[in-house]
Amino acid sequence: MTRRTCFALALAGLLVAPELAFAEDTVKIGVLATFEGAFTVLGEDGMRGAMTAVDEFHGMVGGKKIEIIKGSSDASPDSAVRAARKLVEQDGVKVLVGPLSGDEGLAIKDYAKTKPDVTFLNGSSAAQDTTLRDPAPNFFRFSTDGAQWMAGLGDYAFGQKGYKRVAIVAEDYSFPYTQVFGFMAEFCKAGGHVPAKAWVPIGTKDYSSVIAAIPEDVDAIYVALGGADAVNFLTQYEQAGGKAPLIGGSITVDQTVLTSKGKIHDVLIGTPSAGPTADSNPSPQWKAFVDAYKKQSGAFPVPSLFAHAYYINMKAALLGLQEIGDDVSDGGKRLRATLSTLTFETPTGKVSLDANRNAIADIFLTEVVKLPDGTLFNKLIKIEPQVNQTLGIPRDEFLKLGKVGRDNPSCP
Numbered sequence: 001m002t003r004r005t006c007f008a009l010a011l012a013g014l015l016v017a018p019e020l021a022f023a024e025d026t027v028k029i030g031v032l033a034t035f036e037g038a039f040t041v042l043g044e045d046g047m048r049g050a051m052t053a054v055d056e057f058h059g060m061v062g063g064k065k066i067e068i069i070k071g072s073s074d075a076s077p078d079s080a081v082r083a084a085r086k087l088v089e090q091d092g093v094k095v096l097v098g099p100l101s102g103d104e105g106l107a108i109k110d111y112a113k114t115k116p117d118v119t120f121l122n123g124s125s126a127a128q129d130t131t132l133r134d135p136a137p138n139f140f141r142f143s144t145d146g147a148q149w150m151a152g153l154g155d156y157a158f159g160q161k162g163y164k165r166v167a168i169v170a171e172d173y174s175f176p177y178t179q180v181f182g183f184m185a186e187f188c189k190a191g192g193h194v195p196a197k198a199w200v201p202i203g204t205k206d207y208s209s210v211i212a213a214i215p216e217d218v219d220a221i222y223v224a225l226g227g228a229d230a231v232n233f234l235t236q237y238e239q240a241g242g243k244a245p246l247i248g249g250s251i252t253v254d255q256t257v258l259t260s261k262g263k264i265h266d267v268l269i270g271t272p273s274a275g276p277t278a279d280s281n282p283s284p285q286w287k288a289f290v291d292a293y294k295k296q297s298g299a300f301p302v303p304s305l306f307a308h309a310y311y312i313n314m315k316a317a318l319l320g321l322q323e324i325g326d327d328v329s330d331g332g333k334r335l336r337a338t339l340s341t342l343t344f345e346t347p348t349g350k351v352s353l354d355a356n357r358n359a360i361a362d363i364f365l366t367e368v369v370k371l372p373d374g375t376l377f378n379k380l381i382k383i384e385p386q387v388n389q390t391l392g393i394p395r396d397e398f399l400k401l402g403k404v405g406r407d408n409p410s411c412p
Contacts, residue, residue: 046307057322061322075101094117106127120139188411221245225251246271256306258378269368349386364378
């Protein structure tokens with residue numbers, strides 16, 4: 001080795017030393033959420049949930065400082081993959097939490113297959129086939145899917161509410177397909193009928209033609225819209241004089257919608273729904289989570305399901321990293337092995353994973369009520385314990401029901 005070479009290596013060492021020291025003292029985690037478009041408010045609350053978990057660990061895991069790097073999408077699969085590529089390939093994260101919505105989750109699952117040394121944990125994305133069919137071995141979902149979130153609602157609408165014919169209004173992508181599948185699986189089996197479905201694009205502003213096409217002889221309308229879409233539909237339905245009772249998809253009666261101003265309150269009171277959270281959950285664990293979440297800037301009175309999902313998945317990531325001492329130098333193999341068997345108590349009960357790395361967890365049946373101060377929240381009606389991804393049906397039989405979609409299931 002020449003003196004010139006020795007000098008060059010020494011200089012190179014001096015140049016990279018600060019970066020290496022920084023890397024050794026910190027743990028980089030990417031958080032991918034929707035901070036643009038119709039679902040922006042959802043993404044912002046998802047971020048509050050993720051940071052609630054980080055704060056629970058006092059910003060440290062395994063003796064190292066947690067460094068959060070944010071990635072933003074607009075709820076489209078392309079934007080989600082672009083943001084994930086930036087986090088992984090430019091920022092160098094080895095652990096990524098996200099994305100938020102259904103089609104994004106399907107796209108990130110496919111991207112995860114091209115990055116086997118990176119560990120992906122879901123945000124709140126809840127399309128069924130992100131994990132049910134052709135899953136990625138390095139993608140984990142500790143937050144259940146949209147069909148699981150509907151557990152108990154179809155039977156409740158048919159048996160307790162007495163709704164026999166229900167029309168559907170939902171966004172036209174994988175997550176609402178999954179929610180409708182979960183609702184109809186019970187509702188149709190109980191004897192109910194769905195004579196009409198309206199699938200609308202994300203970001204729809206004018207719902208006049210959709211409202212006009214709702215059959216007059218239905219007992220209720222099942223609405224699976226989120227964020228600004230839900231607010232626009234509910235506002236226009238109220239202005240059109242709509243009187244049919246509503247059944248809510250999980251994100252339609254979430255705090256991201258219930259806290260909106262205007263007369264949508266009048267049409268939402270009494271709406272039954274189901275999902276991974278219930279605002280009035282009396283458990284001490286839930287109340288402690290609410291208190292911790294409310295320390296985040298801009299927090300709602302109660303965490304949305306997006307805050308809950310990002311919290312659950314971020315906490316799983318931190319528990320896994322803590323268990324392995326933050327060492328992902330093996331390409332994350334030990335981390336993924338740890339996550340695969342991880343079981344922990346959450347603010348909403350125990351969570352564990354199935355063989356496809358999808359969560360098994362409690363689901364909450366709720367109804368929207370109005371508090372004395374005029375605010376709306378979801379009152380807990382019933383808990384469906386430890387719901388799995390096949391809704392209690394043997395896996396082979398469940399797969400024979402087919403992929404969720406516009407026309408599956410059907411009971412006109």
